[in-house]
Amino acid sequence: KAGVTQTPRYLIKTRGQQVTLSCSPISGHRSVSWYQQTPGQGLQFLFEYFSETQRNKGNFPGRFSGRQFSNSRSEMNVSTLELGDSALYLCASSLTAPGNTIYFGEGSWLTVV
Amino acid sequence: DQQVKQNSPSLSVQEGRISILNCDYTNSMFDYFLWYKKYPAEGPTFLISISSIKDKNEDGRFTVFLNKSAKHLSLHIVPSQPGDSAVYFCAASVAGTASKLTFGTGTRLQVTL
Numbered sequence: 001k002a003g004v005t006q007t008p009r010y011l012i013k014t015r016g017q018q019v020t021l022s023c024s025p026i027s028g029h030r031s032v033s034w035y036q037q038t039p040g041q042g043l044q045f046l047f048e049y050f051s052e053t054q055r056n057k058g059n060f061p062g063r064f065s066g067r068q069f070s071n072s073r074s075e076m077n078v079s080t081l082e083l084g085d086s087a088l089y090l091c092a093s094s095l096t097a098p099g100n101t102i103y104f105g106e107g108s109w110l111t112v113v
Numbered sequence: 114d115q116q117v118k119q120n121s122p123s124l125s126v127q128e129g130r131i132s133i134l135n136c137d138y139t140n141s142m143f144d145y146f147l148w149y150k151k152y153p154a155e156g157p158t159f160l161i162s163i164s165s166i167k168d169k170n171e172d173g174r175f176t177v178f179l180n181k182s183a184k185h186l187s188l189h190i191v192p193s194q195p196g197d198s199a200v201y202f203c204a205a206s207v208a209g210t211a212s213k214l215t216f217g218t219g220t221r222l223q224v225t226l
Contacts, residue, residue, distance in 0.1 A: 004156070033212040043157075043202065043216035056213045090156050094212055101147070102212060104156035 002027065004105035006091050012111045018079040021108045025072050025093030031055075032074040033102070034066060037088040046089075049074055050096065078110075086112045116140045117205050119217035126224055132190040134220050136203035139184065143205035147214070148177060148188045150199045157202060161188070193224045 005024040013019050025032050033048035033056070045058040049068035066076040072093075078085055088109055094102045118137045126132045134148075144165040149157035163170040163177045163186070170177050176189045190197055200221050204214040 006156075031212050033214075035214075035216075042218050043204075043214075045213050045215070048210075048212040050212075056210050058213070088154070092156075092212070100211065101159050101162060102214060103159060104149075106156045107154070109154065 004091055004093050004103055006089075006105040006108050008108060009106065010109045010111075012113060013081050015081055015083060015112055017081050018077060019081060019110060020075055020077045021089055021091075021110075023074045023076075023091030023093075023105060025074070025091075026103055028095070029093035029103075030072050030096055031094045032068055032072060033092045033094075034074070034076050035090040035092065035104075036060075037090060037107070038084075038086075043090070046076065081112045083112050086110060115218070116143075117203060117215050117217040119201075119203060119220045121220050122218070123221040123223070126193045126222065128195055128224055128226050129192045132188075132193045132197065132222055132224070134188040134190075134201050134203075134222065136186045136188075136217050137184060138186075138205055140205070140207070140215070141184070142207045143215075144208045145206045145211060146177070146179060146186050147204045147206075148175075149202045149204060150197075151202060151219070152199050160201075190222075193222075195224050195226065198222055198224045 034046040048056040068074045088107045092104045147162040148160040151157045200219045203217045
Protein backbone atom coordinates (compact mmCIF):
# COMPACT_ATOMS: atom_id res chain seq x y z
CA LYS A 1 0.00 0.00 0.00
CA ALA A 2 1.10 3.58 -0.55
CA GLY A 3 3.29 5.17 2.10
CA VAL A 4 3.16 8.61 3.61
CA THR A 5 3.21 11.19 0.84
CA GLN A 6 4.53 14.70 1.29
CA THR A 7 4.40 17.63 -1.10
CA PRO A 8 6.27 19.57 -2.20
CA ARG A 9 9.60 17.75 -1.84
CA TYR A 10 11.73 20.86 -2.25
CA LEU A 11 10.99 24.52 -1.97
CA ILE A 12 12.76 27.83 -1.50
CA LYS A 13 11.13 30.73 0.28
CA THR A 14 12.19 34.22 1.23
CA ARG A 15 12.48 35.39 4.81
CA GLY A 16 9.16 36.81 6.00
CA GLN A 17 7.04 34.71 3.68
CA GLN A 18 4.84 31.85 4.74
CA VAL A 19 4.77 28.25 3.58
CA THR A 20 2.27 25.41 3.59
CA LEU A 21 3.35 21.78 3.45
CA SER A 22 1.02 18.90 2.73
CA CYS A 23 0.91 15.32 3.95
CA SER A 24 -1.23 12.33 2.98
CA PRO A 25 -1.00 9.54 5.56
CA ILE A 26 -1.07 5.83 4.92
CA SER A 27 -4.60 4.70 4.18
CA GLY A 28 -6.41 3.92 7.43
CA HIS A 29 -4.00 5.89 9.60
CA ARG A 30 -5.75 8.61 11.52
CA SER A 31 -2.84 10.02 13.47
CA VAL A 32 -0.54 12.43 11.66
CA SER A 33 2.48 14.03 13.28
CA TRP A 34 5.09 16.48 12.05
CA TYR A 35 8.78 16.69 12.80
CA GLN A 36 11.56 19.10 11.94
CA GLN A 37 15.10 17.95 11.25
CA THR A 38 17.99 20.40 11.31
CA PRO A 39 21.73 19.73 11.61
CA GLY A 40 21.91 21.57 14.92
CA GLN A 41 18.77 20.32 16.70
CA GLY A 42 18.24 16.91 15.13
CA LEU A 43 14.74 15.49 14.78
CA GLN A 44 12.21 17.40 16.84
CA PHE A 45 8.49 16.83 17.29
CA LEU A 46 6.27 19.69 16.12
CA PHE A 47 2.70 18.48 16.67
CA GLU A 48 0.30 15.61 16.20
CA TYR A 49 -3.23 15.60 14.84
CA PHE A 50 -5.89 12.98 15.32
CA SER A 51 -9.49 13.25 14.13
CA GLU A 52 -8.89 16.85 13.02
CA THR A 53 -7.75 17.86 16.53
CA GLN A 54 -4.28 18.69 17.73
CA ARG A 55 -3.50 16.03 20.30
CA ASN A 56 0.12 16.77 21.18
CA LYS A 57 2.38 19.75 20.67
CA GLY A 58 6.12 20.23 20.80
CA ASN A 59 8.11 23.30 21.85
CA PHE A 60 7.86 25.44 18.76
CA PRO A 61 6.65 29.04 18.44
CA GLY A 62 3.14 29.86 17.32
CA ARG A 63 4.42 30.61 13.81
CA PHE A 64 4.24 26.86 13.31
CA SER A 65 0.71 25.58 12.95
CA GLY A 66 -1.11 22.71 11.39
CA ARG A 67 -4.45 21.22 10.67
CA GLN A 68 -6.00 17.92 9.71
CA PHE A 69 -8.88 17.31 7.37
CA SER A 70 -11.69 14.78 7.65
CA ASN A 71 -9.84 12.42 5.28
CA SER A 72 -6.84 12.50 7.69
CA ARG A 73 -4.70 14.51 5.27
CA SER A 74 -2.75 17.18 7.08
CA GLU A 75 -1.07 20.48 6.35
CA MET A 76 1.45 22.45 8.33
CA ASN A 77 2.05 26.14 7.95
CA VAL A 78 4.97 28.29 8.94
CA SER A 79 4.39 32.01 8.90
CA THR A 80 6.92 34.84 8.90
CA LEU A 81 9.72 32.54 7.84
CA GLU A 82 13.14 32.92 9.42
CA LEU A 83 16.47 31.68 8.10
CA GLY A 84 16.55 29.17 10.96
CA ASP A 85 13.38 27.52 9.66
CA SER A 86 15.43 25.97 6.86
CA ALA A 87 15.05 22.26 7.53
CA LEU A 88 13.68 18.94 6.44
CA TYR A 89 10.05 18.72 7.54
CA LEU A 90 8.84 15.18 8.04
CA CYS A 91 5.32 13.94 8.29
CA ALA A 92 4.52 10.63 9.94
CA SER A 93 1.37 8.59 10.31
CA SER A 94 0.25 5.76 12.51
CA LEU A 95 -2.76 3.82 13.67
CA THR A 96 -4.29 5.06 16.85
CA ALA A 97 -3.50 2.38 19.39
CA PRO A 98 -0.48 2.86 21.68
CA GLY A 99 2.62 1.08 20.53
CA ASN A 100 1.79 1.23 16.88
CA THR A 101 4.63 1.93 14.52
CA ILE A 102 5.05 5.42 13.19
CA TYR A 103 5.85 5.61 9.49
CA PHE A 104 7.55 8.61 7.96
CA GLY A 105 7.27 10.25 4.59
CA GLU A 106 10.20 11.36 2.45
CA GLY A 107 10.03 14.88 3.83
CA SER A 108 9.82 18.39 2.43
CA TRP A 109 13.08 20.29 2.16
CA LEU A 110 12.54 23.96 2.96
CA THR A 111 15.25 26.52 2.31
CA VAL A 112 14.68 30.05 3.54
CA VAL A 113 16.84 32.71 1.91
CA ASP B 114 17.86 18.65 27.90
CA GLN B 115 18.70 15.67 25.69
CA GLN B 116 16.42 12.93 27.00
CA VAL B 117 17.60 10.37 24.45
CA LYS B 118 21.30 10.15 23.78
CA GLN B 119 23.38 8.32 21.24
CA ASN B 120 26.90 8.96 22.40
CA SER B 121 28.66 7.48 19.39
CA PRO B 122 28.27 9.75 16.38
CA SER B 123 29.80 7.16 14.09
CA LEU B 124 30.66 3.49 13.91
CA SER B 125 32.59 1.50 11.34
CA VAL B 126 32.13 -2.27 11.06
CA GLN B 127 33.35 -4.86 8.60
CA GLU B 128 30.86 -6.68 6.43
CA GLY B 129 29.67 -9.87 8.10
CA ARG B 130 30.51 -8.70 11.60
CA ILE B 131 28.10 -7.54 14.29
CA SER B 132 27.11 -3.88 14.53
CA ILE B 133 26.07 -2.67 17.97
CA LEU B 134 24.45 0.73 18.26
CA ASN B 135 23.74 2.13 21.69
CA CYS B 136 21.20 4.52 23.10
CA ASP B 137 20.67 5.91 26.60
CA TYR B 138 17.64 7.72 27.95
CA THR B 139 16.91 9.73 31.05
CA ASN B 140 13.11 9.93 31.15
CA SER B 141 11.78 7.00 33.17
CA MET B 142 8.31 7.63 31.70
CA PHE B 143 9.41 6.35 28.30
CA ASP B 144 7.74 3.01 27.69
CA TYR B 145 8.14 2.37 23.97
CA PHE B 146 11.33 2.49 21.99
CA LEU B 147 12.01 2.38 18.28
CA TRP B 148 14.97 2.29 15.93
CA TYR B 149 14.94 4.04 12.59
CA LYS B 150 17.39 4.01 9.71
CA LYS B 151 17.83 7.14 7.65
CA TYR B 152 19.52 8.04 4.41
CA PRO B 153 20.26 11.68 3.55
CA ALA B 154 17.31 13.64 2.19
CA GLU B 155 14.91 10.79 2.97
CA GLY B 156 12.50 10.10 5.77
CA PRO B 157 13.41 7.66 8.55
CA THR B 158 12.58 4.02 7.87
CA PHE B 159 11.26 1.97 10.76
CA LEU B 160 13.46 -0.98 11.73
CA ILE B 161 12.34 -2.48 15.01
CA SER B 162 10.66 -1.53 18.27
CA ILE B 163 10.39 -2.76 21.82
CA SER B 164 7.93 -2.19 24.62
CA SER B 165 9.17 -1.58 28.15
CA ILE B 166 7.57 -4.83 29.28
CA LYS B 167 10.12 -6.75 27.22
CA ASP B 168 13.89 -6.88 27.33
CA LYS B 169 14.51 -8.22 23.84
CA ASN B 170 12.88 -8.16 20.44
CA GLU B 171 14.19 -9.84 17.33
CA ASP B 172 13.37 -9.38 13.65
CA GLY B 173 15.64 -11.10 11.17
CA ARG B 174 19.12 -9.63 11.38
CA PHE B 175 17.99 -6.95 13.85
CA THR B 176 17.70 -7.41 17.61
CA VAL B 177 16.93 -4.71 20.12
CA PHE B 178 17.82 -5.12 23.79
CA LEU B 179 16.34 -3.00 26.56
CA ASN B 180 17.86 -2.63 30.02
CA LYS B 181 15.35 -0.57 31.96
CA SER B 182 17.36 -0.36 35.16
CA ALA B 183 20.27 1.15 33.23
CA LYS B 184 17.95 3.14 30.94
CA HIS B 185 19.85 1.74 28.01
CA LEU B 186 18.93 0.09 24.75
CA SER B 187 21.00 -1.30 21.96
CA LEU B 188 20.46 -2.43 18.40
CA HIS B 189 22.40 -5.42 17.13
CA ILE B 190 22.73 -6.06 13.41
CA VAL B 191 24.07 -9.50 12.50
CA PRO B 192 25.56 -9.97 10.00
CA SER B 193 26.23 -6.42 8.90
CA GLN B 194 25.88 -5.69 5.19
CA PRO B 195 27.09 -2.74 3.09
CA GLY B 196 23.45 -1.73 2.53
CA ASP B 197 23.15 -1.16 6.27
CA SER B 198 25.35 1.92 5.97
CA ALA B 199 23.13 4.81 7.07
CA VAL B 200 22.36 6.95 10.09
CA TYR B 201 20.50 5.12 12.84
CA PHE B 202 18.23 6.92 15.26
CA CYS B 203 16.73 5.59 18.43
CA ALA B 204 13.46 7.14 19.55
CA ALA B 205 11.24 6.86 22.59
CA SER B 206 7.72 7.74 23.57
CA VAL B 207 5.68 8.04 26.73
CA ALA B 208 2.51 6.04 27.28
CA GLY B 209 -0.48 7.91 25.88
CA THR B 210 1.64 10.01 23.53
CA ALA B 211 2.78 7.31 21.17
CA SER B 212 3.12 9.65 18.21
CA LYS B 213 5.31 12.12 20.09
CA LEU B 214 8.72 10.60 19.59
CA THR B 215 11.85 11.92 21.22
CA PHE B 216 14.81 11.13 19.01
CA GLY B 217 18.46 10.63 19.74
CA THR B 218 21.08 12.47 17.73
CA GLY B 219 21.88 9.51 15.51
CA THR B 220 24.83 7.21 14.86
CA ARG B 221 26.31 6.97 11.39
CA LEU B 222 27.08 3.33 10.60
CA GLN B 223 29.58 2.53 7.89
CA VAL B 224 29.82 -1.11 6.86
CA THR B 225 33.05 -1.72 5.01
CA LEU B 226 33.92 -4.55 2.64
